[in-house]
Amino acid sequence: MSICDKTAIVGIANTEFSKNSGRSELQLAAEATRDALADAGLKPSDVDGMTTFTMDNTDEIELARAVGIGDLRFYSRVPHGGGAATGLIHQAVMAVASGMAECIVCYRSLNGRSGHRYSSGVSGPLLTADAIHWGWYTPYGLMTPASWVAMYSQRYMHLTEQCQEAMFEIAHVQREYAAKNPAALFYEQPFTLDDYENAKRIVSPLKLLDCCLESDGGSAVIITTAERAKDLKHKPVAIKGVGQAAAANMESMTSFYRPEIAAIPSMDIAAREAYQQSGLTPDDIDAAVIYDAFTPIVLWQLESWGFCESYKAPQFVLDGALRSDGRLPTNTHGGQLSEAYIHGVNGIVEAAKLVRGSSVNQPAKHIENVLVTSGVGVPTGGALLGSL
Amino acid sequence: MTPEERQAFEEELYTFVGRPLHPEPKRSYDAVNEAMIRHWAEVMGDKNPAYTNAEWAASSRRGELIAPPAMMYAWNQEGYAVAAEGRPSDGLSDLVAYFDQHGFTGSLGTNVDQEFFAEAKIGDALFEDAIIEEISEQKVTARGRGYFLQTLAKFTNQSGELIGTQRFRVFKFIPPEAPPKAAASGASEELEVPTRIHAPRGQDNGWWWDACDEGKVLIQRCKNCQTLRHPPRPMCGECQSTDWDSVQSTLDGEIFSFVEMHYPKFPGYKYPLIVAVISLAEGTRIISNVVGIDSQDVKIGMKVKGKVEQVDEKTMLPQFYPVEA
Amino acid sequence: MDYQTLKYADVSVGDKLAALDIDISSSLISCGALATRDFEPCHHVPKVAQDMGLPDVFMNILTSQALMARFVTDWSGPEAVMKALKVKLGAPNVPGMVMTVTGEVSEKDDDNRVVTVNVTGENNIWGMHMEGSVSVQLL
Numbered sequence: 078m079s080i081c082d083k084t085a086i087v088g089i090a091n092t093e094f095s096k097n098s099g100r101s102e103l104q105l106a107a108e109a110t111r112d113a114l115a116d117a118g119l120k121p122s123d124v125d126g127m128t129t130f131t132m133d134n135t136d137e138i139e140l141a142r143a144v145g146i147g148d149l150r151f152y153s154r155v156p157h158g159g160g161a162a163t164g165l166i167h168q169a170v171m172a173v174a175s176g177m178a179e180c181i182v183c184y185r186s187l188n189g190r191s192g193h194r195y196s197s198g199v200s201g202p203l204l205t206a207d208a209i210h211w212g213w214y215t216p217y218g219l220m221t222p223a224s225w226v227a228m229y230s231q232r233y234m235h236l237t238e239q240c241q242e243a244m245f246e247i248a249h250v251q252r253e254y255a256a257k258n259p260a261a262l263f264y265e266q267p268f269t270l271d272d273y274e275n276a277k278r279i280v281s282p283l284k285l286l287d288c289c290l291e292s293d294g295g296s297a298v299i300i301t302t303a304e305r306a307k308d309l310k311h312k313p314v315a316i317k318g319v320g321q322a323a324a325a326n327m328e329s330m331t332s333f334y335r336p337e338i339a340a341i342p343s344m345d346i347a348a349r350e351a352y353q354q355s356g357l358t359p360d361d362i363d364a365a366v367i368y369d370a371f372t373p374i375v376l377w378q379l380e381s382w383g384f385c386e387s388y389k390a391p392q393f394v395l396d397g398a399l400r401s402d403g404r405l406p407t408n409t410h411g412g413q414l415s416e417a418y419i420h421g422v423n424g425i426v427e428a429a430k431l432v433r434g435s436s437v438n439q440p441a442k443h444i445e446n447v448l449v450t451s452g453v454g455v456p457t458g459g460a461l462l463g464s465l
Numbered sequence: 466m467t468p469e470e471r472q473a474f475e476e477e478l479y480t481f482v483g484r485p486l487h488p489e490p491k492r493s494y495d496a497v498n499e500a501m502i503r504h505w506a507e508v509m510g511d512k513n514p515a516y517t518n519a520e521w522a523a524s525s526r527r528g529e530l531i532a533p534p535a536m537m538y539a540w541n542q543e544g545y546a547v548a549a550e551g552r553p554s555d556g557l558s559d560l561v562a563y564f565d566q567h568g569f570t571g572s573l574g575t576n577v578d579q580e581f582f583a584e585a586k587i588g589d590a591l592f593e594d595a596i597i598e599e600i601s602e603q604k605v606t607a608r609g610r611g612y613f614l615q616t617l618a619k620f621t622n623q624s625g626e627l628i629g630t631q632r633f634r635v636f637k638f639i640p641p642e643a644p645p646k647a648a649a650s651g652a653s654e655e656l657e658v659p660t661r662i663h664a665p666r667g668q669d670n671g672w673w674w675d676a677c678d679e680g681k682v683l684i685q686r687c688k689n690c691q692t693l694r695h696p697p698r699p700m701c702g703e704c705q706s707t708d709w710d711s712v713q714s715t716l717d718g719e720i721f722s723f724v725e726m727h728y729p730k731f732p733g734y735k736y737p738l739i740v741a742v743i744s745l746a747e748g749t750r751i752i753s754n755v756v757g758i759d760s761q762d763v764k765i766g767m768k769v770k771g772k773v774e775q776v777d778e779k780t781m782l783p784q785f786y787p788v789e790a
Numbered sequence: 791m792d793y794q795t796l797k798y799a800d801v802s803v804g805d806k807l808a809a810l811d812i813d814i815s816s817s818l819i820s821c822g823a824l825a826t827r828d829f830e831p832c833h834h835v836p837k838v839a840q841d842m843g844l845p846d847v848f849m850n851i852l853t854s855q856a857l858m859a860r861f862v863t864d865w866s867g868p869e870a871v872m873k874a875l876k877v878k879l880g881a882p883n884v885p886g887m888v889m890t891v892t893g894e895v896s897e898k899d900d901d902n903r904v905v906t907v908n909v910t911g912e913n914n915i916w917g918m919h920m921e922g923s924v925s926v927q928l929l
C-alpha cells in the first residue's frame with residue numbers, strides 16, 4: 078500500500094503580499110481559497126476537507142462559512158510552526174487516498190507584518206476569528222458550555238414531548254451504571270427523582286444533574302493493523318467505520334443561524350460516513366457510548382445515528398432503551414455525567430471494553446458492534462467498533 | 466520588619482489581650498424604646514409584630530414587645546459625634562493605633578457572631594462590657610500580612626441579666642502598596658464596578674460594534690447579490706464577493722429559543738439574565754437579552770422589539786422587550 | 791392580620807427558604823446605618839467611601855445582620871425566639887446592586903427546639919456579601 082500517484086494538486090492561489098493587507102486573516106484565507114478553487118475550476122461546494130497549521134488563527138468552520146463551503150468531513154491541523162507546511166499535504170493525502178475526503182483545501186494566512194509579528198516573540202494578545210466569534214455572545218452573558226447547549230435544548234423541548242422526563246432517565250440510568258462501577262467518581266452514589274428536580278439550576282432548562290462532571294484523569298487507546306492485533310493479548314476491537322464532520326453554516330457551539338437548531342447535522346454526516354464505510358446499519362449496533370456533556374445531547378445523537386426518528390428520541394429513551402436489558406445499553410460506565418469527564422476518550426475505552434466483553438456493567442446479551450461518539454455543538458464525529 | 470523588630474512588636478501587641486474597651490460597662494444612651502425600633506424596622510423592611518405591634522404583642526406568648534435581637538449592638542453605638550468629631554478613644558482604638566503605627570493600616574471586619582440569652586424589652590437599659598479577647602498569630606491572607614483581633618462584648622440589662630454576647634473579628638494588615646485609608650468593613654480589592662465583557666473589535670466586526678455604540682444595529686449585505694448575513698464575515702457565502710454594505714435593522718423580532726443563566730454568575734451582569742436567539746424581521750438572527758419580562762413568561766414564538774441601550778457604564782447593546790399582543 | 795409561627799416538628803433539615811431579592815439603594819445604606827446608630831461617614835458620604843477605594847457609600851455591618859435576621863424571622867414567624875446570629879462578611883454592598891438572600895435549614899436541636907438556618911447573601915456584582923447562620927427556637 079503506497080500513496081504514490083494516488084492524489085494530486087489541482088488548484089493554487091496566493092493573495093497579494095504586502096506589509097499591511099488592510100484586512101483580516103480570515104479574509105485573506107477566504108480569498109486565497111476562493112481563488113485556488115477558481116484556478117482548479119471547482120466550486121466551494123466541492124470542498125469536503127481542510128488542513129492547516131495549529132498556529133493558524135482562522136477556524137476551518139469560519140473559513141467554510143465565509144467562502145460558502147458546505148459540509149466538511151475531514152479537517153486536521155499540524156503543529157510546530159513552519160514545520161507544518163508539507164504536513165498539510167501529508168494529512169490531505171491520507172484523507173483523500175483512504176476515501177475519508179475527496180477535495181481538500183490546505184490553507185494558511187498571516188497578517189505577519191501588520192498584525193502579530195513573529196519577531197516580537199511570544200508576547201502580546203492575538204485578535205483571532207475565534208475571539209471575534211465569542212464576542213457575539215459574551216456581552217449578553219451567554220458564555221458557558223451549559224448556556225450554549227441549553228439554547229438548543231429549549232428549542233428541542235419546544236418541538237418534542239416528554240423531553241424533561243427523558244433527560245432524567247438518561248441521567249438516572251447512567252448514575253445507576255456508575256453506582257456499580259468502582260472506577261466511577263459517583264461509585265455507590267445513586268440519586269432519586271427528588272434529588273434531580275431539586276438540584277441547582279445551572280442554565281434553564283438545564284439543572285446540575287443534567288451536566289457532566291469536571292474531573293482530572295487521562296485515557297488512551299492504541300491502534301495498530303488488524304494483522305498485528307490478532308497476535309496481541311486481548312480480543313481485537315476492530316474499527317468498522319469512523320466519521321468526522323462539520324456541517325454547513327457551523328459555528329463553534331453557537332450554530333444558532335440554521336433554519337432549525339434542535340438537531341445535530343454534523344453528527345448526521347458522521348453517522349452516514351461511518352455506516353457507509355462499515356456496511357452496518359443502526360439495527361446492527363448492540364450498545365453505545367454517546368457523548369454526554371449534557372443530557373439532551375444524548376437524545377439528538379440517538380436520532381442522528383438512526384436509532385429512532387427525528388424528535389422521537391425521548392420516547393425511545395423512556396422505553397428503557399439505554400438500560401442494561403434495553404435495545405441499546407448506553408454509557409454503561411456511567412458516562413461523563415457520572416464516571417468522569419475525560420473529553421470522551423474514557424468513552425472510547427468503555428466502547429472497546431463492551432466489544433471485548435469486559436465492561437463492569439457488561440449487558441447480558443451478545444455485543445457485536447458498539448457506537449462511540451464525540452462531543453457535539455462543535456464539529457464532531459463517531460466511530461463504529463466491533464469484533465474483528 | 467526584621468525578626469527582632471517583629472518580636473518586640475508582638476511582645477507589646479499581645480499585652481492588649483484581655484484589656485477592656487471601656488473602664489466600666491458602658492450604658493446605652495437611651496433605654497430600649499419603640500421609636501428607635503420602629504425606625505429600624507421600617508428601614509430593614511422587617512414587619513415582625515413582635516417588634517412594633519403592641520396589640521399583637523400583648524396577646525402573644527411574650528405578652529409584650531421586644532427589641533429586635535439584631536439591634537443589640539446598636540443601642541450602645543456612639544452617636545452623631547462619630548461623624549462630626551471622629552471616633553472617641555477606647556481600649557480598641559489604642560490597639561488600632563498601635564497597629565497603624567507599625568504599618569498594619571488595613572482593616573477588614575470579617576465575622577460578627579452574636580448569641581442571645583434573653584430578649585430585651587421596652588424600657589431596658591443595656592450595658593456593654595467588652596474586652597479584647599484574642600489576637601491571632603501573624604497570618605498571610607489574600608489581603609496581605611497581618612493579625613486577626615477579636616473583641617468580646619457582653620450585654621446585660623439593668624437587672625444584670627445577660628441579654629447576649631457579640632464576638633467581632635477584624636483583620637489588621639499591611640496593605641499591598643499605596644494603602645487606601647482603613648476600611649471599616651468589607652472593603653474589596655475590586656475598585657472598579659465590573660462591566661460586561663466586550664467583543665474584541667477586528668477588521669471583520671469592528672464596524673458593527675462601532676454602529677452599536679451609536680445606537681444602531683446593522684445587518685451586513687452583499688453588494689453583489691444583496692444577500693444579508695449575520696454575524697458579519699468578509700466574504701459572501703453565496704457569490705464569494707468581498708464587496709458589502711449594510712442595512713439598519715428595525716429590531717422587530719421573534720424569540721426562536723432562549724435560556725436563563727443561573728450559575729455561575731459573572732461580575733458585571735444583572736440577574737435574572739435571559740439570553741435569546743431572535744429571528745429578526747429582515748430574516749437574519751441575532752443573539753441578545755430579553756428584558757422587561759419574568760423568565761417564566763418567556764415563550765418561543767413571542768414577538769419582541771429591540772432597542773440599543775446603555776446597559777452599564779461602558780456598554781451599549783441591543784436589548785429586546787416583549788411586544789404587547 | 792394573622793401571624794403564623796412554625797412548629798419545630800414541621801421543619802426538616804434541608805428545607806429551603808424562599809429567596810429574597812433586596813435592591814441596594816443609597817437610601818437603604820444610609821438610613822440603615824443611621825437606624826443602627828452607625829454614624830461613620832463612609833456609610834452616608836459618598837466622597838469618604840470613594841477615598842477608601844469604593845465606588846459609593848457601602849452597607850454597614852449592622853444592616854447586613856438585620857437583613858439576615860429578618861430573612862429568617864419572616865420565615866419562622868414572630869413567636870420564634872432568636873438564639874444566635876452569625877455573619878461572615880464578604881464583598882461590600884453598594885448602591886445599584888441587587889442582593890439575593892437564600893437559606894436552608896442545616897441543623898435541628900431537639901432538646902431546645904432550635905433550628906439553624908444557613909443563610910447566604912450574594913450581590914449581583916461582586917458575589918458573596920454575607921454568609922452565616924441564624925438559629926431560632928420554634929414552637
Ligand SMILES: [Zn+2]
Pocket residue numbers: 687688689690691692701702703704705706
Ligand atoms: Zn453575494
